Amino acid sequence: xxxxxxxxxxxxxxxxxxxxxxxxxxxxxxxxxxxxxxxxxxxxxxxxxxxxxxxxxxxxxxxxxxxxxxxxxxxxxxxxxxxxxxxxxxxxxxxxxxxxxxxxxxxxxxxxxxxxxxxxxxxxxxxxxxxxxxxxxxxxxxxxxxxxxxxxxxxxxxxxxxxxxxxxxxxxxxxxxxxxxxxxxxxxxxxxxxxxxxxxxxxxxxxxxxxxxxxxxxxxxxxxxxxxxxxxxxxxxxxxxxxxxxxxxxxxxxxxxxxxxxxxxxxxxxxxxxxxxxxxxxxxxxxxxxxxxxxxxxxxxxxxxxxxxxxxxxxxxxxxxxxxxxxxxxxxxxxxxxxxxxxxxxxxxxxxxxxxxxxxxxxxxxxxxxxxxxxxxxxxxxxxxxxxxxxxxxxxxxxxxxxxxxxxxxxxxxxxxxxxxxxxxxxxxxx
Amino acid sequence: xxxxxxxxxxxxxxxxxxxxxxxxxxxxxxxxxxxxxxxxxxxxxxxxxxxxxxxxxxxxxxxxxxxxxxxxxxxxxxxxxxxxxxxxxxxxxxxxxxxxxxxxxxxxxxxxxxxxxxxxxxxxxxxxxxxxxxxxxxxxxxxxxxxxxxxxxxxxxxxxxxxxxx
Numbered sequence: 126x127x128x129x130x131x132x133x134x135x136x137x138x139x140x141x142x143x144x145x146x147x148x149x150x151x152x153x154x155x156x157x158x159x160x161x162x163x164x165x166x167x168x169x170x171x172x173x174x175x176x177x178x179x180x181x182x183x184x185x186x187x188x189x190x191x192x193x194x195x196x197x198x199x200x201x202x203x204x205x206x207x208x209x210x211x212x213x214x215x216x217x218x219x220x221x222x223x224x225x226x227x228x229x230x231x232x233x234x235x236x237x238x239x240x241x242x243x244x245x246x247x248x249x250x251x252x253x254x255x256x257x258x259x260x261x262x263x264x265x266x267x268x269x270x271x272x273x274x275x276x277x278x279x280x281x282x283x284x285x286x287x288x289x290x291x292x293x294x295x296x297x298x299x300x301x302x303x304x305x306x307x308x309x310x311x312x313x314x315x316x317x318x319x320x321x322x323x324x325x326x327x328x329x330x331x332x333x334x335x336x337x338x339x340x341x342x343x344x345x346x347x348x349x350x351x352x353x354x355x356x357x358x359x360x361x362x363x364x365x366x367x368x369x370x371x372x373x374x375x376x377x378x379x380x381x382x383x384x385x386x387x388x389x390x391x392x393x394x395x396x397x398x399x400x401x402x403x404x405x406x407x408x409x410x411x412x413x414x415x416x417x418x419x420x421x422x423x424x425x426x427x428x429x430x431x432x433x434x435x436x437x438x439x440x441x442x443x444x445x446x447x448x449x450x451x452x453x454x455x456x457x458x459x460x461x462x463x464x465x466x467x468x469x470x471x472x473x474x475x476x477x478x479x480x481x482x483x484x485x486x487x488x489x490x491x492x493x494x495x496x497x498x499x500x501x502x503x504x505x506x507x508x509x510x511x512x513x514x515x516x517x518x519x520x521x522x523x524x525x526x527x528x529x530x531x532x533x534x535x536x537x538x539x540x541x542x543x544x545x546x547x548x549x550x551x552x553x554x555x556x
Numbered sequence: 557x558x559x560x561x562x563x564x565x566x567x568x569x570x571x572x573x574x575x576x577x578x579x580x581x582x583x584x585x586x587x588x589x590x591x592x593x594x595x596x597x598x599x600x601x602x603x604x605x606x607x608x609x610x611x612x613x614x615x616x617x618x619x620x621x622x623x624x625x626x627x628x629x630x631x632x633x634x635x636x637x638x639x640x641x642x643x644x645x646x647x648x649x650x651x652x653x654x655x656x657x658x659x660x661x662x663x664x665x666x667x668x669x670x671x672x673x674x675x676x677x678x679x680x681x682x683x684x685x686x687x688x689x690x691x692x693x694x695x696x697x698x699x700x701x702x703x704x705x706x707x708x709x710x711x712x713x714x715x716x717x718x719x720x721x722x
Binding site for chain 2: 130131133135136139141167169170171173174177179180182183443445446452453477
């Protein structure tokens with residue numbers, strides 16, 4: 126076998142070679158002084174570079190987005206700061222993704238502080254907004270209808286808006302068009318005697334061309350309209366009830382208005398047009414309100430989706446997090462830390478080795494890291510074999526069934542996510 | 557963001573930010589770049605997430621570095637964070653000095669060596685390093701060997717320089 130290159134030696138120290146290669150290399154190093162010397166040199170660079178990179182730990186100030194755990198303290202002895210958990214609850218990225226996502230995906234939204242926002246509160250606001258919008262829009266349209274329904278007669282403009290109803294004509298588009306049968310009286314005129322008073326010389330709003338009784342009038346004059354008529358010089362006595370209209374007044378009307386049916390048709394068509402506009406605007410308002418409600422529902426869904434995605438898992442999930450190791454190390458580094466070969470559980474293959482804070486291992490010196498060999502059983506549960514070199518004067522535990530014991534200069538502790546009985550059995554297999 | 561990506565964020569964000577911090581020396585920038593990386597993962601979920609995320613993050617560092625140069629901003633690799641752990645004035649000073657020396661040594665490495673070293677420090681195996689950096693797996697050991705040697709030598713050279721100066 127030729128001399129070993131540095132890359133191979135680093136792969137060896139990093140635990141990246143399989144067992145067969147390791148045995149070959151060990152056999153070669155045992156017989157090659159040059160490679161043995163090189164391996165020692167490589168070990169030195171390997172360990173030193175790991176230490177140097179470990180110096181570049183994150184500062185302990187709270188992150189802009191996340192809070193540090195309260196127990197995150199630097200490990201001054203090893204010069205390696207304890208890993209800080211920087212992952213807080215997932216929040217939406219402060220920047221929108223630069224690339225366009227799926228079209229169905231809403232843009233990132235800031236989560237409101239008020240958890241009720243986007244549920245009942247938003248819907249209530251939208252309902253109020255829609256109600257106000259419809260009310261204002263309807264009022265505006267009703268106001269717009271006044272001049273459109275007015276018509277001119279005999280040089281004076283009279284507002285014929287149906288102010289008595291307050292909201293313009295209660296007539297639908299179909300009602301506003303002339304009836305096919307002019308002989309039929311308007312039921313509204315018969316049921317509301319007060320509204321049947323029409324001024325003299327004023328064409329009724331809806332009047333059959335030749336009423337047999339002179340009472341088939343649907344136009345309703347209101348108090349403001351009458352007032353306007355009075356101001357224009359129409360005497361009050363000129364106002365007669367439709368039911369009391371005489372033939373003379375009918376003649377007068379006929380004289381002043383040569384073609385009343387034409388005017389009536391104009392008024393009706395004008396009113397029908399205004400009604401159609403009103404209907405159209407109402408539909409537009411309803412569509413706008415529905416669209417707004419749809420948008421709010423989509424936003425609420427997006428917020429809920431993000432909230433669901435942001436809810437942090439209660440427990441760390443990676444083996445490193447579960448094992449509370451802050452740095453993975455290789456077999457060689459572990460042996461270097463302990464000053465002797467690492468203890469292992471016979472018959473089990475380690476998942477990985479790492480350094481953990483001494484405080485996380487009962488019985489260990491909290492000021493120094495422990496080497497934690499992590500195993501995983503068939504059910505995915507982790508088992509930790511902690512090892513720490515004893516210092517002179519440091520108390521030693523008596524050997525026995527306790528999960529904490531000493532072997533030579535090494536303090537050991539066996540723990541994990543398995544039961545006590547399993548640990549007790551594994552304890553006998555530690556070599 | 558799907559549940560998988562949320563879990564990915566939970567698992568890899570600390571490691572990604574730490575690597576970016578070691579690479580850039582600026583925690584805020586590291587967090588921004590990590591956020592940007594995950595934002596890209598949202599729009600194009602990767603099949604092999606860990607190498608993908610770290611490769612994207614390292615690309616962003618390079619892009620960000622080029623933009624910084626064009627804007628006349630200095631790279632902050634050597635920036636000395638003022639908010640390091642408080643362990644008393646002397647310890648603080650010594651630690652800051654040490655961090656600055658390590659950063660200076662790291663800056664002397666070429667891009668690939670530096671990235672390989674930082675990925676290894678995050679627990680990447682040789683396979684993952686090869687995928688992330690686009691290397692052959694057989695070249696990873698050599699790359700790491702060169703990176704480690706240069707880092708230590710650059711660090712020690714500063715020590716020698718300091719001793720000569722004093």
